[in-house]
Amino acid sequence: MNARLQQHHLGGHPALRQPGLCPERGLCTGAIPHRPLECPSRGDAEPGPVASRRDAVPVQTAIADGVGMLTLDRPSRAHAYDEAHLLALRDGFRGLSESVSVVVIQSTGDRAFCGGADLKAMKQATPLDALDLLSQHVFSEIADSPIVSIAAVQGAAIAGGCELALACDLRIVGPNARFALPETALGLIPAAGGCTRLARLVGQSIARQVILAGTAISAMQAVAWGLATGDVTSDPHAAALRVARSVAQRDPVALRLAKNILGQDGRVESLQAERIAEAVLYGRKNRS
Numbered sequence: 001m002n003a004r005l006q007q008h009h010l011g012g013h014p015a016l017r018q019p020g021l022c023p024e025r026g027l028c029t030g031a032i033p034h035r036p037l038e039c040p041s042r043g044d045a046e047p048g049p050v051a052s053r054r055d056a057v058p059v060q061t062a063i064a065d066g067v068g069m070l071t072l073d074r075p076s077r078a079h080a081y082d083e084a085h086l087l088a089l090r091d092g093f094r095g096l097s098e099s100v101s102v103v104v105i106q107s108t109g110d111r112a113f114c115g116g117a118d119l120k121a122m123k124q125a126t127p128l129d130a131l132d133l134l135s136q137h138v139f140s141e142i143a144d145s146p147i148v149s150i151a152a153v154q155g156a157a158i159a160g161g162c163e164l165a166l167a168c169d170l171r172i173v174g175p176n177a178r179f180a181l182p183e184t185a186l187g188l189i190p191a192a193g194g195c196t197r198l199a200r201l202v203g204q205s206i207a208r209q210v211i212l213a214g215t216a217i218s219a220m221q222a223v224a225w226g227l228a229t230g231d232v233t234s235d236p237h238a239a240a241l242r243v244a245r246s247v248a249q250r251d252p253v254a255l256r257l258a259k260n261i262l263g264q265d266g267r268v269e270s271l272q273a274e275r276i277a278e279a280v281l282y283g284r285k286n287r288s
Contacts, residue, residue, distance in 0.1 A: 059071070059092050067100060070103055071107060072113075077118060079114040080118040082118045082121035101250075101252040102148040105168060113151070116159030117159065130278035131279045133278065135192035139167035139193050143167040146252075151168040151172070155176050159180070163181075175219055177228070179210070179217040179227070180216040180217070191275060201226070202225045220232055
């Protein structure tokens with residue numbers, strides 16, 4: 001079966017300094033207070049159990065050719081998430097994991113992969129939210145899952161959206177893909193795994209440029225630096241499905257054991273440090 005991706009226009013994020021982008025659409029941080037998503041069925045894809053829609057924003061799931069597809073579909077806000085959407089993302093991923101060995105995480109449209117945490121939800125965040133950061137827990141569940149995850153990044157992956165892509169095992173990028181972690185400009189840090197995973201994927205030097213100096217990573221740079229798999233492609237969704245079908249042909253037990261060994265990198269302490277630092281920063285903001 002073929003799973004074709006539908007395209008819709010979405011908002012981007014001001015951190016990329018593109019025209020017509022509104023900061024109210026999506027955020028640049030993965031930290032928000034505590035909720036699943038699923039992917040619209042593509043072509044002949046069989047729809048999976050779809051998580052409930054909250055705020056008319058679906059996360060949709062589907063299965064095609066043994067590949068799970070989880071699609072963010074909140075174009076009016078650059079696929080920014082709040083607690084409900086995080087829980088939908090988690091539940092959608094868990095549901096697919098029961099049936100497949102590989103999941104493609106993608107979003108509709110061509111301007112944004114995910115804009116991170118919703119600014120409206122961020123206004124209510126407290127230090128306690130940061131200490132038990134839902135976005136970090138959800139992204140870590142994806143990263144630590146025995147299921148292989150592939151992010152199809154067709155547009156801007158900002159803050160928490162970048163951290164979602166970093167949590168995946170592989171990333172396929174289109175020409176408009178861009179990765180940015182602008183949290184320090186907002187008095188925060190990338191606490192949903194950004195500080196921890198980016199350095200492990202591309203090295204300390206590049207991670208420091210992105211996190212401390214606000215440098216964005218382009219699609220070509222992502223490929224050159226090993227952050228993205230293969231070449232920049234005009235259709236990252238289709239390319240991600242091709243890679244996923246290849247992965248699905250591999251032995252699931254071998255994949256599970258390989259992921260478990262690759263994940264033994266001592267990142268638990270680093271992730272805990274992210275949450276503690278974010279809690280301190282939340283407290284500062286609440287006092288100001």
